[in-house]
Amino acid sequence: MSAALPRVAVVWRGDRRTRDRATAQNNRYHRIFKELAAVGLAPEPAVFDEAFADEVLEQLLETAAALVWVNPLVDGKTREVLDPLLRKAAEAGVFVSAHPDVILKMGVKEVLYLTRQAGWGVDTRVYRTAAQFRDAAVPSLRGGGPRVFKRNRGNAGQGIWRVELLDGPPGNLIVRVLEARSGSRSETVLLNDFLARCDSYFEQGGCIIDQPYQPRLPDGMIRCYMSGGEVVGFGHQFIKALVMPPAGTGPEQPGPRVMHPASAGSFQALRTKMEDEWTPQMMSILDIGGSDLPIIWDADFLYGPRDASGNDTYVLCEINVSSVYAIPDEAPGAIARAVKTRVT
Structure with a gap:
């Protein structure tokens, strides 16, 4: 039997x-x-x-x-x-x-701050209280160019804001804001009103992550799909969530996400970085063992400034762990093989 x-x-x-x-x-x-x-x-x-x-x-x-x-x-x-x-x-x-504990380590926006010294990091700050956020917001926004403020936990663009400081009298500053949620429209509001809108993000130990807006956002976002420590595919999408639409127009619609196999030539430099450098760096920083890495997860990258040789650089936008779907054609097989290895 x-x-x-x-x-x-x-x-x-x-x-x-x-x-x-x-x-x-x-x-x-x-x-x-x-x-x-x-x-x-x-x-x-x-x-x-x-x-x-x-x-x-x-x-x-x-x-x-x-x-x-x-x-x-x-x-x-x-x-x-x-x-x-x-x-x-x-x-x-x-x-x-x-596992929920792994999600709390790598599937929240705070991972951008904790791994800011890794190769995928940029000038990233964290605010753990509403008072700290209020004190730091103006200096950050005056630092040059728009900033992106992100609530620690969320999905579908909820609580992710592009914020740009406009002219206004001291104590009554005005900002232009745009949420990454689908269908959002830009607003011009008092900075204090926007900050008050974010107060709820600090409930239950929440925080806000602050990063510089990446000017090459219109070039698209690369979603690097991982099974454990192995790249299993890529998705490239021309997202428009934080791209300010022309005055008088509605929200811009994102382009389709085009899936590519892990072997796609245009993404091999990113694949090598993820498998050989960045994922091991993240595991070391966050104290995550190889057997604890999720069966399926993804890292979303924006294009950073080109290097001295004209090659692309990449900036980590977020890591998705809780509900990664859709996935490349090769991913279901990789998921199944990884699960069998774990349970047998």
Whole structure:
């Protein structure tokens, strides 16, 4: 009699109806289900919502691994209930990717500050209280050019602001702001009003990260997809989220994200940096072991200034860990192979 195949839960957010009707084929992760089965694992849907969290935990405790795709913030819901649940599963011996503690190390904007001395870093600052932010905002904005202020946890551009100081009397300064959220329009507001708008970002130990705006943003963003410490593909998109539209026009629409395999010639310099230098640097700084790296994660890069030889440089924009999707064609197979290695 053959041994049962290791069960692997694929976790995403949904309601009761979605959970009851979920199969390996009727969701966006169907290719991952297929590849997991192909390497000898038994994948199963594990749709999560706070309303039936105990039921999900009971299911996870019967599995060998849980692969989780749940954003930190969507429609007012957070991971406040999910993360303790995943920790309980991990403590019981379930392999969880990405583990909530790893997300708190590398999947938050603070990683930009902690790794600012690595090869992907720039002039990056952190503000841990609203008072500190208020004191530092004007000197930072007067330093030359727009700045980008980022709340520590979020997704889909929420809480990421391009801010440019305009003329105004002392104590009543005016700024032009644009949020990276899709469909946002630029606003001209009093600086004090904008700062007050950000007060909530400091709740529950939150912080704000401050970086210089990258002028080459219109050249696009490169998303470097990783499985553990290995590059498994790239995505190149001409994003417009923080590009100020011409006066009198609406928000500009982003271009499509074009996927490329890990072998794509135009990205080999970035691939080498990520695999041989930057990922090991990040692991050392954040104290993350190789077996703790997420099964799938990505690092978003903007083009920095060209070097003396005219070659591109790259500036880390953010790291995504909580819910990395869509992914390159090669990624589901890499995910499946990595999971099998971890659970066997």
